[in-house]
Amino acid sequence: MLSIYSYLCSMIAAERYHDISCGHRVVGHEGKCRFLHGHNYRIHFTVVADQLDEIGRVVDFSVIKYTLCQWLEDNFDHKFLIWKEDELLPQLLDIAGESLVIVPFNPTAENIARYLVEDIGPMQLQQYGVTLASCKVEETAKCSATFTSS
Template sequence: MGIYSVTKEVRFCYGHRLMNHPGKCRHLHGHSVKVAVTVSAVQLNDQGMVCDFSDLKQVVADFVNQRLDHNLLLHEGDPLVPMLRDAGERFWGLSDHPTAEVLARMVHDHVKEQGYPVEEVVLWETDEAYARYRE
């Protein structure tokens, strides 16, 4: 028996830094990224689809727009967090380091929580480098 899958891509921008990184990623910097969410099913729905592309896009875009797009993502232990909070700046202090791998998992988990059969999430941090998450 075969498996059907569809993939939807969403683009967004974010800033971050990786405190424990030995290289230049320990400094504040930003990325324009693409995330691709693939959902799969053994059977198609009554419309002959795994799911509607626009529905999948909306679920991904809602999370991206609320939490990730044009946001500064930092580890909650980053010494910048209190200063940003005091200044009223937008940021998200994560319990994990804000790597491409962690962001891919976060998008995966959100889409899955919305009831979609997520196969994998791929997040391109650059045109040449990406992280993949699947259960």
Template sequence: MKVSKRFRWEAAHRLPWHEGSCRFMHGHSYRMMVELEGEPTENTPGGSAMLIDFKHVKRIVKPLVDAMDHATIVNASDTELREAIEALESKVYVMPYDSTAENIARHVAESVRDDGASVLRTHGVHTIRVQVWETETCYAEVEREVPEGRSDPASAEEVLAAMR
């Protein structure tokens, strides 16, 4: 069973090593699809066929999207751009690698996996797929497995309660 939730945000970035126009700072209207795959567990309320409530997906992903929205996404090693953005007192989102669509998708997939592992396991989610659309015609996709571990409904509920 698969469920997907779409997200959108606006952001600027640059790829200083790029041979084309992407070496200059520019912006995108990003679209992202977060897809979760798995089988509902007996922990699903009422034993329904629901994999995971979309509100849980939103609670895991939205803080990351909010942090990137209307920010300049900067590689941590691009100190020149980072310092310029900070000097302008503008919003900056620092990643440990270049802000390509591939790396943004990887970053989101790994953040969802790491930050939401307990909740995802409790609901029977075993695979995360993230598509990041940089333009209307171009996207990158990354897939990550949710690490196996004890599915503890009590701790998952604590995580969800803390996210409310």
């Protein structure tokens, strides 16, 4: 018999990643990231459920693809993320308005991961009975940030 601790620490998750190209700048950064630049992001989604479905899955991987991955394609891919409080926003709107995605956060990898888990995940997955438990945002093969909901 499992102890309550073992039960609470046991979890099965479904994971899928998606690659996009996206630009940003980090307001207040002390180094190069304060400049306009971009990344070939790899974004990892980890989805959990209270129980497995009748087939034995958290969710079919295609659900992650056509909800979360497609949302990235439609909203972030080949766009430029800019914080609504960025002083460059007015000038960039004049020259590149349709390629801008105005976000309510300074677009660090950490904030992007949090936004995807807290705001986008619930909206995209609500009808499937699963939860986006965490998201890892890789800016490069060496640098990433992960947000996990509590």
